[in-house]
Amino acid sequence: MTQQSSSPPRGVYAAVLTPVGADLAPSAKAFIAHCRWLLANGCDGLAPLGTTGEANSLSLAQRLGLIEAMVGAGLPMERCIIGTGSCALADAVTLTQAVLAAGGTGALLLPPFYYKNPSEDGLFAFFAEVIERIGDPRLRLYLYHFPQMSAVPVTPALIQRLKAAYGDTIAGVKDSSGDWNYTANLLKQIPGFGAYSGSEQFLLDNLRAGGAGCISASTNITAPLAHAVFRAWQQPGADALQEELTQARLILQAFPFQGGLKELVARLTGDRQWLTPLPPNRALAPAEREQLFARLKEVRGLEPLLKAA
Amino acid sequence: MTQQSSSPPRGVYAAVLTPVGADLAPSAKAFIAHCRWLLANGCDGLAPLGTTGEANSLSLAQRLGLIEAMVGAGLPMERCIIGTGSCALADAVTLTQAVLAAGGTGALLLPPFYYKNPSEDGLFAFFAEVIERIGDPRLRLYLYHFPQMSAVPVTPALIQRLKAAYGDTIAGVKDSSGDWNYTANLLKQIPGFGAYSGSEQFLLDNLRAGGAGCISASTNITAPLAHAVFRAWQQPGADALQEELTQARLILQAFPFQGGLKELVARLTGDRQWLTPLPPNRALAPAEREQLFARLKEVRGLEPLLKAA
Numbered sequence: 001m002t003q004q005s006s007s008p009p010r011g012v013y014a015a016v017l018t019p020v021g022a023d024l025a026p027s028a029k030a031f032i033a034h035c036r037w038l039l040a041n042g043c044d045g046l047a048p049l050g051t052t053g054e055a056n057s058l059s060l061a062q063r064l065g066l067i068e069a070m071v072g073a074g075l076p077m078e079r080c081i082i083g084t085g086s087c088a089l090a091d092a093v094t095l096t097q098a099v100l101a102a103g104g105t106g107a108l109l110l111p112p113f114y115y116k117n118p119s120e121d122g123l124f125a126f127f128a129e130v131i132e133r134i135g136d137p138r139l140r141l142y143l144y145h146f147p148q149m150s151a152v153p154v155t156p157a158l159i160q161r162l163k164a165a166y167g168d169t170i171a172g173v174k175d176s177s178g179d180w181n182y183t184a185n186l187l188k189q190i191p192g193f194g195a196y197s198g199s200e201q202f203l204l205d206n207l208r209a210g211g212a213g214c215i216s217a218s219t220n221i222t223a224p225l226a227h228a229v230f231r232a233w234q235q236p237g238a239d240a241l242q243e244e245l246t247q248a249r250l251i252l253q254a255f256p257f258q259g260g261l262k263e264l265v266a267r268l269t270g271d272r273q274w275l276t277p278l279p280p281n282r283a284l285a286p287a288e289r290e291q292l293f294a295r296l297k298e299v300r301g302l303e304p305l306l307k308a309a
Numbered sequence: 310m311t312q313q314s315s316s317p318p319r320g321v322y323a324a325v326l327t328p329v330g331a332d333l334a335p336s337a338k339a340f341i342a343h344c345r346w347l348l349a350n351g352c353d354g355l356a357p358l359g360t361t362g363e364a365n366s367l368s369l370a371q372r373l374g375l376i377e378a379m380v381g382a383g384l385p386m387e388r389c390i391i392g393t394g395s396c397a398l399a400d401a402v403t404l405t406q407a408v409l410a411a412g413g414t415g416a417l418l419l420p421p422f423y424y425k426n427p428s429e430d431g432l433f434a435f436f437a438e439v440i441e442r443i444g445d446p447r448l449r450l451y452l453y454h455f456p457q458m459s460a461v462p463v464t465p466a467l468i469q470r471l472k473a474a475y476g477d478t479i480a481g482v483k484d485s486s487g488d489w490n491y492t493a494n495l496l497k498q499i500p501g502f503g504a505y506s507g508s509e510q511f512l513l514d515n516l517r518a519g520g521a522g523c524i525s526a527s528t529n530i531t532a533p534l535a536h537a538v539f540r541a542w543q544q545p546g547a548d549a550l551q552e553e554l555t556q557a558r559l560i561l562q563a564f565p566f567q568g569g570l571k572e573l574v575a576r577l578t579g580d581r582q583w584l585t586p587l588p589p590n591r592a593l594a595p596a597e598r599e600q601l602f603a604r605l606k607e608v609r610g611l612e613p614l615l616k617a618a
Contacts, residue, residue, distance in 0.1 A: 024398060024438070056423040059399040060369060089333060089588065090368040112589050113423060114365040116458055122589030129333065129588060149425055151460050279398065279438060280421050280431030 008194025011044025042227025317503025320353025351536025
């Protein structure tokens with residue numbers, strides 16, 4: 001991973017899962033252990049407290065607690081893009097300030113997602129207010145485009161307006177739309193923009209188009225395979241590696257996504273705490289679990305991982 | 310308004326707007342003044358901190374602060390149904406506990422709305438967890454069905470499951486779907502259920518079907534007209550009164566809803582603070598404002614209100 005002051009960090013980021021205890025509060029210890037595993041197994045950086053991290057199910061105090069735990073554990077905050085979005089303006093500001101105070105600069109910001117069909121002016125005003133309250137030129141904001149989940153798209157027109165007003169602070173986007181054209185068009189409009197694919201299915205396409213990499217939920221498991229693609233993206237074998245990575249991703253997303261990933265991390269770590277679901281997300285049913293494990297055996301590159309577990 | 314221990318409070322509730330200062334934090338003083346105006350002008354009860362109250366744009370501390378301000382002002386908490394929904398389980402619990410600590414019993418709870426297409430099991434688990442953590446038989450939960458905004462419907466099947474498990478605690482529903490059949494069917498399934506129409510357009514239909522009344526955004530303005538319908542609902546003139554109320558509602562919802570209502574309260578109170586929008590909601594443009602005021606002159610029953618302003 002190369003990081004220059006004016007260009008976004010490149011590579012494979014995991015949208016880190018959040019384990020919870022029986023009291024449904026985050027378990028910082030298991031979370032930190034998993035962060036370390038990810039960094040040791042192919043992740044160039046971490047993107048905790050996003051959708052997969054169930055941040056919107058956590059209170060402000062719980063989210064701040066996990067950021068503090070990361071600092072306490074000596075994790076490389078400069079290689080993190082931390083989810084700080086909230087419909088509540090004051091909370092989005094508090095969380096983003098916490099990222100900077102923790103030595104990070106990257107924040108992944110959802111639009112205020114409760115309100116549907118907001119005006120572009122209204123969304124601009126929200127993001128502008130966050131940026132101006134932070135008032136720190138080190139801040140690098142990544143806008144979170146996930147219309148299927150947030151129901152509020154981050155349009156290229158809005159990004160252009162924000163970029164015109166706030167320059168380098170508007171550092172990139174996480175495109176979880178599943179529509180490769182969104183990223184492709186954006187990179188044509190803003191060359192060098194820090195565009196991360198929300199699915200590693202588009203990792204190679206994105207790197208070839210000048211994008212930054214991926215921030216994906218399923219790289220909680222597929223990090224070693226995604227890393228192989230990233231390392232080899234300019235080499236002849238890249239397409240075959242991407243094909244295998246895509247195969248893994250497509251299997252994972254054919255099952256209840258959150259529950260499936262937690263199931264796999266539980267198996268990987270031997271820590272059954274990972275199996276506790278945080279409502280409304282749910283755990284896999286026994287039959288789903290068996291099916292998922294059976295299907296993943298088709299992916300050759302995951303063999304060492306599943307065998308070690 | 311008659312209230313029995315086992316039946317929901319009936320009547321006209323306003324989904325109270327939240328004024329904010331230049332710092333975009335709630336202005337408790339203007340909020341309380343408006344609460345008092347509503348109770349003096351036709352509201353049987355108040356429903357603050359819902360969608361119209363922009364509660365999801367406020368931090369937990371800001372929401373708790375408004376509940377405290379209501380208690381401090383001596384408002385009748387037993388006549389309030391307070392929005393306590395949050396995607397964050399811990400926050401939904403804290404807010405609902407605060408309602409009970411404040412002497413209220415009614416809480417209006419959204420489903421955890423960030424996650425789309427959640428399973429019924431997952432939603433049941435969320436609501437069950439809130440109820441069991443509260444563990445107080447006085448609690449009266451009203452489930453908030455607003456699929457256009459939350460994107461997560463509260464299905465009759467889910468309500469039946471919750472009611473079977475938690476009896477009187479599951480006291481009713483706020484139906485903001487705009488689909489009268491939702492309420493009509495629910496009242497057939499659960500006679501005496503505390504069903505409130507999210508639009509006063511359905512107030513008379515709802516009362517005749519055995520429903521409880523309305524909890525509406527636009528009753529921030531139309532409370533006197535809605536009160537007239539509620540008072541007369543079993544009398545011959547009820548339909549004509551409902552017709553006028555519906556006319557007012559339809560005009561109001563033809564404009565940016567939030568901005569229009571705040572514009573009108575600003576005019577009513579002479580307090581320009583009401584004009585400050587909380588992003589992503591926006592204020593009316595001057596032309597919209599003129600149009601709105603012109604259209605409302607068509608509603609005879611609003612004349613005294615607009616003249617007094």
